[in-house]
Amino acid sequence: xxxxxxxxxxxxxxxxxxxxxxxxxxxxxxxxxxxxxxxxxxxxxxxxxxxxxxxxxxxxxxxxxxxxxxxxxxxxxxxxxxxxxxxxxxxxxxxxxxxxxxxxxxxxxxxxxxxxxxxxxxxxxxxxxxxxxxxxxxxxxxxxxxxxxxxxxxxxxxxxxxxxxxxxxxxxxxxxxxxxxxxxxxxxxxxxx
Numbered sequence: 005x006x007x008x009x010x011x012x013x014x015x016x017x018x019x020x021x022x023x024x025x026x027x028x029x030x031x032x033x034x035x036x037x038x039x040x041x042x043x044x045x046x047x048x049x050x051x052x053x054x055x056x057x058x059x060x061x062x063x064x065x066x067x068x069x070x071x072x073x074x075x076x077x078x079x080x081x082x083x084x085x086x087x088x089x090x091x092x093x094x095x096x097x098x099x100x101x102x103x104x105x106x107x108x109x110x111x112x113x114x115x116x117x118x119x120x121x122x123x124x125x126x127x128x129x130x131x132x133x134x135x136x137x138x139x140x141x142x143x144x145x146x147x148x149x150x151x152x153x154x155x156x157x158x159x160x161x162x163x164x165x166x167x168x169x170x171x172x173x174x175x176x177x178x179x180x181x182x183x184x185x186x187x188x189x190x191x192x193x194x195x196x197x
Contacts, residue, residue: 018171022167022168022171023168025164026164026165026168029164036096036097036154036155038146039096039144039145039146039151039154040144040145040146041142041143041144041154042084042085042142042143042144042145043084043140043141043142043143044082044083044084044092044140044141044142044143044150045082045083045084045138045140046080046081046082046131046134046135046139046140046141047081047082047083047088047089047135048081048089048135049078049079049080049081049128049131049132049135050078050079050081050128051076051077051078051079051107051124051125051127051128052076052077052078052120052121052124053121053125054121055074055117055121058073060076060077060078060079061073061074061075061076061077062075062076062077062104062105062108062109063075064108064109064110064111064112065110065111065112065113066111066112066113067113070113072112074112074117075108075109075110075112075120076107076108076109076120076121076123076124077104077105077107077108077109077124078105078106078107078108078124078125078127078128079091079092079105079106079107080092080106080128080131080152082141082143082150084143084145084150087145087148087150090149090150091105091106091150092106092143092150092151092152093106093149093150093151093152094106094107094151094152094153095151095152095153095154095155096144096146096151096153096154096155097154097155106128106152107124107127107128109123109124
């Protein structure tokens with residue numbers, strides 16, 4: 005009996021944390037569906053040009069308990085219906101992460117500054133080229149913020165939904181078996197008396 009109780013609580017505990025993960029994905033899916041696709045014009049693009057360009061640098065992680073204000077940063081400013089010259093965020097699925105830049109270096113441990121500067125330039129260069137040619141790009145608007153991408157892996161979401169449903173069914177099945185065993189054992193005990 006104790007083994008089944010432990011199994012039930014272990015499965016319930018695992019299902020609870022899996023459920024939290026599932027709800028997070030569900031919220032991301034809702035954001036992906038709620039974001040509206042629009043045409044945006046690129047107003048300006050800024051990026052860290054050299055190691056003395058403090059205006060275009062952000063804080064980055066350089067190891068255990070170490071933060072530097074030398075992380076590279078690229079910003080793409082977009083305009084669309086009702087939104088003028090606003091910095092674009094990278095992706096709708098990351099809408100709750102609080103980005104300071106469109107492209108930003110998060111970890112700067114053991115990364116040469118010259119390589120980091122080259123990377124941010126490569127990330128922003130396509131947007132500079134599009135801005136110079138007065139081209140528009142697809143963007144996504146959600147809650148007054150502008151995003152460059154709206155990626156969501158629907159296959160992963162479906163797979164996780166199926167697995168979560170199976171876990172709930174297993175938990176329900178284990179619970180029913182435990183209740184039936186308790187009734188059977190209590191009725192057999194009462195018949196013996």
